[in-house]
Amino acid sequence: MALDQGNGSFTGQTESHAFAGFLFDVDGTIINTTDAVTKHWQRIGAELGVDPDVILRNSRGRRSIDTLRLYDPSKATWEYVRHIESLIPKLYGSGVTEIRGARPLLESMGEANAPWALVTSCTRTLLSGWLDLLALPPPPASVAAEDVAAGKPDPACYNLGRERIGLGERARVLVAEDAPAGVKAGKAAGCMVLGLATTHGVDQLRDAGADWIIEDLTCVKVAGKGDDGWKISIEKMWVQNE
Template sequence: MSVVTETFDAILFDMDGTLVDSTEGVIGAWNAFKITYPHLVVEAARFEQEIVNSSRKDGKEGIVALPGVRGITESLLSSEDSRNRWALCTSATRVYATAALQIAGIPTPNNFIAAEDVHNGKPAPDPYVEGAKLCGVDPKRCLVVEDAPAGIYSGQAAGCKTLAVITSHTREVMIQAKPDYLVRNLSR
């Protein structure tokens, strides 16, 4: 891993574990669902809604922006050109992702790929290929920012450079995915 010295035409972000920490909501949702039927699509949507509902119950902190995210998103919103040069590419549904960003105080980007926007999710390249298209750039000129090996593999398969953040997996697990760059979080 080295210092990023390249320039990119667009940045494609994952959401959970990369931009936001939804741990409190996830724990609450698992407690509410007791792991009944997490493999069913309908139950998965209900589970995501419960994450939002549980995120602030009982004095919990809620879904929060991870370190460095506010500075990066403020920078990306500083001009019309940069507003169109980043995308959210998440495996979450659009409803959940929009709510999570709002709760965390992160602006919803102009370019947004959610689970229902692609036929094949991560680790397939589809989310990041589509994100690059929305930004109007070649995936080879994009930097994917991810917290999970499946997302790193997805970015690599799309032809993007990858930046792994160590927020939800260990450093060793993320190194095994062979990202181009590795940082603790986006404050680096």
């Protein structure tokens, strides 16, 4: 179930679009890590002497290293970040689940030989931990936190993701994102952005620039390859009430 739907509903008619490639965020887009991440920052906040609620308000969609720079710059090192993130699946992985529709969509991407990648704000250590825990389809390419100099909303991660699936900056690429910072990053990279209302309300995703908004990935289907790219259908999009 999506969060705040704003002045509208998920009743839009199905649309078909073609793209040269696809880039997926991870937390909140293909897996639900909200409970695990909340517990993680509660523990780290206690260690740092910082109110965890304050950290959580500013951490969604951001790299841990960028969050730590706000509260304790001495901890903002890749060694420390990799260590604390390596513990998350071990300590809190039992509550992590797939976003509805994620597995069949990723599997269908592979079956269609569509170029796709995961682009995440977590470290490669944590990304591997989540993929192993849930046995999700391995991505043909990926971009993790330590691969770029600046995190979302900077577009560097999506620019690199597009490059790693072999596409140029003029290619028509779809980004799937749940966080406003990620939506802004995708748009700044020149991509179309599909927003998922799994962790943020519709109005936040709209304000960030999402081109379409859906409840989860059951609303996306791969329809095969055409002359203009890989075709997908997007169902039950958010539409504003008249």
